Amino acid sequence: MTDVRVPDEAAGERLDVFLAETVGSRAKAQKLIEAGLVLVDGKPRQKRYALLGGETIEVAAAPEGPREEVPPAEFEIAYEDDRLIVVNKPAGVVVHPGVGNREGTLVQALAGRVAGGTDPDRPGVVHRLDRDTSGLLVLARDEETLFALQEALRRREVTREYLALVEGRPPARRGTIDAPLGRDRRVRTRMSTDTDDPHEAITHFETERTFPNDTLLTVTLETGRTHQIRAHLLAIGHPVAGDPEYGHAGRHGLSRQFLHAQRLAFNHPETGAPMELRAPLPEDLVRALREASGERTDHAV
Incomplete structure (x- = not known):
C-alpha cells in the first residue's frame, strides 16, 4: 500500500493524471482506479475525479501475475x-x-x-x-x-556533454537556456517551465552541424534536473528529434530521442588527475543523421 498526499497546488487536477507520476503512466493509473485499488480519503473515485488538494490517496498493489524473466x-x-x-x-x-x-x-x-x-x-x-x-x-x-x-x-566541476539533434534551427549558433524547471502543471509526466515547483536549470548549446530541417547541437549541462535537456529544448521551440514525450516520435526513423552523452570530464576523486572520456555515436543515431541530411539509408529503402 502506498499513501500519497495531494499538494494544494494540484487542486482541480484529474485523479488519473495526478497518479501517473506515482505509478509510472496515466494508463496504469487508470487500470488501478478501475480495479478499485485507489482510494481518495478512504473512498473510491472515478478516474476523472477532480482533486481538491490536501487529500490522501491510497494505492494498493495490483495482484502480481507470473514474473517474466x-x-x-x-x-x-x-x-x-x-x-x-x-x-x-x-x-x-x-x-x-x-x-x-x-x-x-x-x-x-x-x-x-x-x-x-x-x-x-x-x-x-x-x-x-x-x-x-x-x-x-x-x-x-x-x-x-x-x-x-x-x-x-x-x-559544477563535472563536464557532461551531449549531442542532440533538434527540430528546426535555433536563432543563434550558441546560447544558454536559463529557465527553472519543475513538474508540469498539466502533464504530470513532463518537466517544464510551466510549473508550480521551479528549480534552477541551466543548459548551454552550440551548433555542431545544420541540416535542411534539423540542427545537431552540442549541449552541456550546468545543472542536472530530470529531463533537463529535453524540456529546455522544447521550451525554446526546438524539441529533440524523435522524442516521444517532448517532441515527435519516429522522426528520421528514430525509435527514441536523439540524445547521446558523448563526453564526460572530471578530476579523479582520489588522485586529482584529469579524466576525459568519449563515447562514439550509436548506429541508430548515425542512421538518423544520414536521413536528416537527405542521404539514402537502409531505413529509407
Whole structure:
C-alpha cells in the first residue's frame, strides 16, 4: 500500500493524471482506479475525479501475475579502477530500479562492483541518464568516492556533454537556456517551465552541424534536473528529434530521442588527475543523421 498526499497546488487536477507520476503512466493509473485499488480519503473515485488538494490517496498493489524473466542490462565499460566505473550505457537500459522498472537495471548488472549511498536501489549512482538516452555516466565503488563525485557535480566541476539533434534551427549558433524547471502543471509526466515547483536549470548549446530541417547541437549541462535537456529544448521551440514525450516520435526513423552523452570530464576523486572520456555515436543515431541530411539509408529503402 502506498499513501500519497495531494499538494494544494494540484487542486482541480484529474485523479488519473495526478497518479501517473506515482505509478509510472496515466494508463496504469487508470487500470488501478478501475480495479478499485485507489482510494481518495478512504473512498473510491472515478478516474476523472477532480482533486481538491490536501487529500490522501491510497494505492494498493495490483495482484502480481507470473514474473517474466528479465535479461541483465547490457553495457560497456569505458573506464574502471578501484574507485569508480564509467559506463557507456545503450538506449533502453534503466539506470536503477524504480516504479515500473524493478529488474534488468544497470546497477543490478553491476551488483558487487558499485557501492555508496543510503538508497539500496541506487548504489554508487552519481548522476543518471534517461532510459532512452545513450552514453557515458560515472558510478562510484565506495562511499567516499560517491560523496566526492557528488560534491564535484554540485560544484559544477563535472563536464557532461551531449549531442542532440533538434527540430528546426535555433536563432543563434550558441546560447544558454536559463529557465527553472519543475513538474508540469498539466502533464504530470513532463518537466517544464510551466510549473508550480521551479528549480534552477541551466543548459548551454552550440551548433555542431545544420541540416535542411534539423540542427545537431552540442549541449552541456550546468545543472542536472530530470529531463533537463529535453524540456529546455522544447521550451525554446526546438524539441529533440524523435522524442516521444517532448517532441515527435519516429522522426528520421528514430525509435527514441536523439540524445547521446558523448563526453564526460572530471578530476579523479582520489588522485586529482584529469579524466576525459568519449563515447562514439550509436548506429541508430548515425542512421538518423544520414536521413536528416537527405542521404539514402537502409531505413529509407
